[in-house]
Amino acid sequence: MVGTWETQYIKIEMATVNKTDSTSVFEDDFSKPKSGRAQSIYNMDGTFSAWFKQPDSFKLGETKGDSLCVDYFYLGNQVQVWYLIKQTNTGFTGNTVCDWGNDGEFDDSLLMKSKRIK
Numbered sequence: 001m002v003g004t005w006e007t008q009y010i011k012i013e014m015a016t017v018n019k020t021d022s023t024s025v026f027e028d029d030f031s032k033p034k035s036g037r038a039q040s041i042y043n044m045d046g047t048f049s050a051w052f053k054q055p056d057s058f059k060l061g062e063t064k065g066d067s068l069c070v071d072y073f074y075l076g077n078q079v080q081v082w083y084l085i086k087q088t089n090t091g092f093t094g095n096t097v098c099d100w101g102n103d104g105e106f107d108d109s110l111l112m113k114s115k116r117i118k
Contacts, residue, residue: 004118005091006030007038014101014108024101039117081110091115 012026030037040050051062083094091114100108 001042001085001092002044003116004041005039005114006117007040007112007114008091009111009113010038011111012100012108016103016105016107017101019103019105026100038112040114083112088113 008029008031010026010028010030014024014026015021017024029035034055036055037053038050039053040048042048047064049062049064051059053059079098081096081098083096086093086095094110094112094114096110097106098108098110099106100110
């Protein structure tokens with residue numbers, strides 16, 4: 001995974017939003033023109049940096065980590081996420097289960113598809 005990557009697609013399925021059994025789905029396709037880009041760089045020593053690049057090239061929300069654990073502040077909470085990575089023909093997919101719905105239930109899944117950019 002050493003190199004520079006860009007997330008092309010993300011899908012979050014939240015199974016119990018607000019303690020209900022109705023599923024909520026959030027999807028974003030970052031390949032659309034003028035959309036922001038989630039980017040990351042993975043280093044030989046196992047560390048990485050990830051950020052969101054705005055359409056005007058301004059970089060924000062940079063986070064750093066090691067292995068495949070991301071630690072960041074979201075909706076008033078400190079979040080730690082571990083990803084299961086699978087290689088694809090053009091890059092990799094990452095999957096994780098977390099509390100994306102912010103309802104105290106760790107039952108929401110995230111799928112991201114990334115490609116190498118450098």
